[in-house]
């Protein structure tokens with residue numbers, strides 16, 4: 415690396431590492447490691463290994479993660495655009511592995527942009543349960559929302575909030591919370607020279623103040639008996655072991671789950687050996703710190719007592735309902751799924767669509783603008799998928815999301831994406847959204863076509879070109895016409911929409927996503 419490391423930082427590292435210091439310094443002469451993580455919402459690990467155009471070597475602490483080796487350009491392959499893997503620094507894959515996420519959990523990722531760990535959590539949830547993913551900085555939530563869309567996440571809500579306000583809205587609600595804290599980034603100096611330039615002697619103390627507040631908010635949003643994983647990509651004691659010690663002494667219901675000192679994880683420093691460190695001179699990855707904090711299960715709601723408990727009970731009921739609907743939906747017959755839709759016809763702002771709009775979708779829908787729009791959507795989705803996505807419909811203007819939580823649960827919160835974006839109303843018709851496509855498996859769509867990477871068709875599609883596709887290449891479910899919205903897949907993995915008619919596939923891949 416070219417940037418000069420700050421003298422005071424090096425002195426502190428010498429003190430921290432003692433005899434290992436020279437080995438640590440040598441790592442700055444080596445290149446950082448590249449990695450990808452299989453997106454198991456779309457592809458299995460074995461299938462990715464079989465198809466990968468570049469060599470893959472397993473990452474010891476992440477069963478879905480691989481080193482890609484020098485020369486690999488994973489961002490320049492159609493599989494990246496089909497959301498089959500996330501490009502991620504290897505050490506950054508460790509914290510979610512320690513969070514213990516199970517399908518059906520309610521998980522909060524408090525400091526989430528651009529979404530590496532959120533997409534990893536979503537893959538572990540496998541579409542069941544709830545992921546609330548948040549970042550304080552509005553600009554950064556755009557990349558977060560886009561990544562949830564690219565990786566086919568159906569049950570994610572993106573917020574742009576302070577952790578305190580999230581805790582106030584969801585007291586004692588989440589099973590698992592990840593704090594991938596904003597930090598001084600010392601562990602990334604080899605990979606990101608900007609972090610070196612931004613570092614000043616006071617930087618660790620500045621971040622420690624933020625981390626303290628985020629930890630306190632996480633404790634308030636956690637369900638009794640839940641788990642918090644706290645991680646940083648820095649070496650400074652005050653942001654790591656000292657921060658966790660202070661938290662534990664102020665929160666006696668929490669204890670540290672020992673993970674340091676076993677497997678690939680080095681022990682935490684000083685009095686906290688149970689915390690985990692990844693050191694660049696010991697593993698193939700950048701510097702990371704992790705602590706797993708377990709709540710003992712005792713109820714400890716503070717001042718707002720009853721109101722908070724009531725809000726929590728309502729939310730829990732809603733989340734339970736939706737969790738069981740998601741389970742049902744996976745095995746639902748169309749008839750059963752549409753019964754679910756009728757129940758969930760709520761939320762939304764009204765004012766879209768008209769009686770005429772309903773008629774244009776093939777039936778005379780009647781009722782308020784909101785009801786008509788939902789009816790048009792339902793007709794469209796029933797034809798396209800033969801089943802309805804489980805969840806609460808939430809309209810943002812003309813745009814429809816299917817949310818894992820009812821609209822009221824998000825009232826007053828700055829919500830960037832209340833759920834799975836399924837499409838929008840335009841001139842009385844429903845237009846399917848790109849994220850609807852990316853989250854579908856080919857067999858879920860009435861019409862689909864697979865383009866191969868080898869023939870170059872996949873890249874042509876990703877560039878936005880219209881393609882000539884004979885009808886016999888379409889996979890069409892019995893009883894469906896060949897004309898209409900068609901799920902476009904790359905080697906069998908969903909990538910976007912096309913509109914097929916008379917041998918031509920009109921390209922619906924969004925302009926902002928195209929291959930350049």
Ligand SMILES: C[S@@+](CC[C@H](N)C(=O)[O-])C[C@H]1O[C@@H](n2cnc3c(N)ncnc32)[C@H](O)[C@@H]1O
Pocket residue numbers: 506524525526527528529530531532548549550551554575576577594595596597624628
């Ligand atoms: C280490 S990065 C997160 C990386 C992310 N977890 C991933 O895996 O892609 C820390 C994030 O915290 C955000 N942040 C900073 N202060 C915050 C706060 N008080 N509350 C929530 N997020 C915050 C930053 O905008 C930044 O995106």
